[in-house]
C-alpha cells in the first residue's frame with residue numbers, strides 16, 4: 001500500500017486535494033510536490049516510501065540504456081487456486097491491470113554510470129511483490145544472462161514472501177533462484193542485493209540475503225517471519241526497531257544502509273571494486 | 280489416539296481387542312467373529328485411506344505415533360555417530376546430523392527432531408530449527424562433500440522457528456545460504472520428507488538430487504492454518520486451505536517437485552512403523568547407489584536443471 005492514504009488525511013481539505021500528504025514515518029504534513037522532488041523520501045525524517053519499478057529504474061539506470069528481458073512472462077494458475085475471497089486468476093488479472101506488469105519483477109540490462117549491469121526490480125504493487133513461477137523464472141534467466149555476459153547482477157527486493165496461490169511451486173522458486181545465484185558465485189560474477197521495504201519470508205530466505213554485498217534502504221522492514229507471528233509465538237513484545245534495516249545492520253546481515261539519493265553512485269563505486277577486468 | 284476420520288476403524292479395533300482379551304477358550308463362534316471383524320477393519324482401513332482429504336493427510340503427517348527421526352535412525356542405520364554444533368552459536372537440538380551407515384552405505388544423515396515426550400518436544404523446540412540448526416546442517420554437508428559421502432536429509436518440521444533470536448541470528452540468511460550452497464554440492468543429496476514439510480524451514484535442507492516423500496507426508500509453502508488465516512481470514516478454514524494448496528505427495532509428484540513416493544501401509548505409518556521405515560530405507564539405499572554412479576559435474580548440472588525447470592508460467596502477448 002502506498003502512503004498516500006486519504007484515510008490518514010481525512011478532514012484535511014488540502015490533503016484531500018492532494019496538495020500535501022501525511023508522512024507515515026513522522027506524521028508531519030509534507031507538500032506532495034516536495035516529496036516527489038525528493039524521490040519519495042520525507043525531507044523531515046528520511047522515511048523512504050516504496051517506489052514503483054519504473055521510478056526505481058529511472059533512479060538507478062542511465063537514461064535510454066535499459067533493455068527489458070522476458071516482459072512477456074506472465075502468471076498461470078497451476079493450482080486453480082480459489083480462496084475465501086475469489087480466484088487467483090482474477091487477482092492476477094487485477095494486478096496486471098493495475099500495474100501494467102505481467103509479473104512482480106522487471107528484469108533487464110542497463111548502465112549504471114556507464115557500467116553495463118543486469119538488474120531486477122521487484123514491485124510491491126503486484127500481489128505484494130510475491131515470489132512465484134514467473135518471478136522465479138525471470139530472476140533465473142537474468143542471472144543466467146549475467147553469467148553468460150559476465151556482468152554484475154543487481155537485484156532490488158520488495159516482497160511479502162512466496163506467493164501462496166502457487167503453493168509448493170512458489171516455494172521451489174526459492175531453490176531455483178538460489179541455484180542461479182550459486183552459479184554467479186562460482187564464476188565470481190558480482191551479485192548485489194538491495195533490500196527495500198518490505199523484504200520478507202521466501203524472498204529474504206532466498207536471493208535477497210545472500211548477496212556478495214547486501215545493501216538496504218533506510219528504515220526498510222526486513223525479516224523472515226512477520227512481527228505478529230513472532231509475538232504470538234514468544235508471547236513478548238518486540239523492540240520498536242525490530243526487523244528494520246538498522247536492526248539488521250546491527251546484527252550483521254547488511255553491509256550498508258544507503259540513502260536513495262546516493263544509491264546509484266554507491267552501486268557504481270562497489271562495482272568498481274568488484275570488477276576483475278576494468279582496473 | 281485416533282483421528283476423526285478413523286473413528287469407525289478405531290471402534291472396531293477396540294472391539295477386537297476386547298474380544299481377544301475376553302475370549303480365552305477360543306470357541307469357534309468367537310473365532311469366526313474375530314476373523315470377520317479383522318477382515319472388516321482391513322477393508323474399512325483400505326477404504327478410508329483411499330478417500331483421504333488433504334486435511335486428513337495433514338492429521339496423519341502430524342500424528343503422535345508417526346515415526347520420528349530417531350525412530351528412522353534406529354530402524355534404518357547400523358551406525359549413527361552424531362556430530363554436534365554449528366561452530367558459531369551452539370548446538371540446535373531441533374536439527375541433528377552425523378555419520379550414518381544404512382544398508383551398508385556410509386553417508387551423512389541430517390534431519391529435524393520433533394520429540395515424542397513433552398520433555399523431548401520442548402528440548403527439540405517442537406522440530407523448529409533456529410539458524411544454528413541450518414548452519415550445523417551446512418557444516419556437516421560440506422564435511423560430507425570433502426570425503427565424498429552422500430548426504431541424506433530427513434525432513435519433518437512445522438516451520439523454521441519464528442522467534443526473536445532466530446531473526447537476530449539470521450534465520451532468513453541461514454536458509455538462503457543452504458539453498459545456495461546445496462545447489463553446488465558435489466556429492467549426491469537424497470531428501471526424504473517423512474512428515475511435515477513446513478515451508479522454507481523444510482526447504483532449508485531439501486535441495487537435492489532425489490526428492491522422496493512418504494505417502495502421507497505433506498509439503499507446503501505455508502501451513503494450512505496460516506494460509507486460512509490470511510486468505511480466508513479464518514484459521515478454522517484450514518481444511519479448505521489444505522485443499523487449495525495441493526500439499527499431498529500425489530500433487531507434488533504431478534508438479535515435478537518430488538521424484539518418488541515412498542509407500543506407507545494402508546492405515547498409515549503410525550499403524551505400522553516397521554514396514555514404513557523399511558520401505559524408506561530401501562528407497563534411500565537404492566537412490567544412493569544410483570546417484571553414486573553419477574560424476575560430480577553431472578550431479579550438479581542435473582540438480583540445477585531439475586530445480587530450474589520447476590514453474591508454471593505463460594508467455595503473454597502484450
Ligand SMILES: [Zn+2]
Pocket residue numbers: 023024025026027028042043044045046047
Ligand atoms: Zn517523515
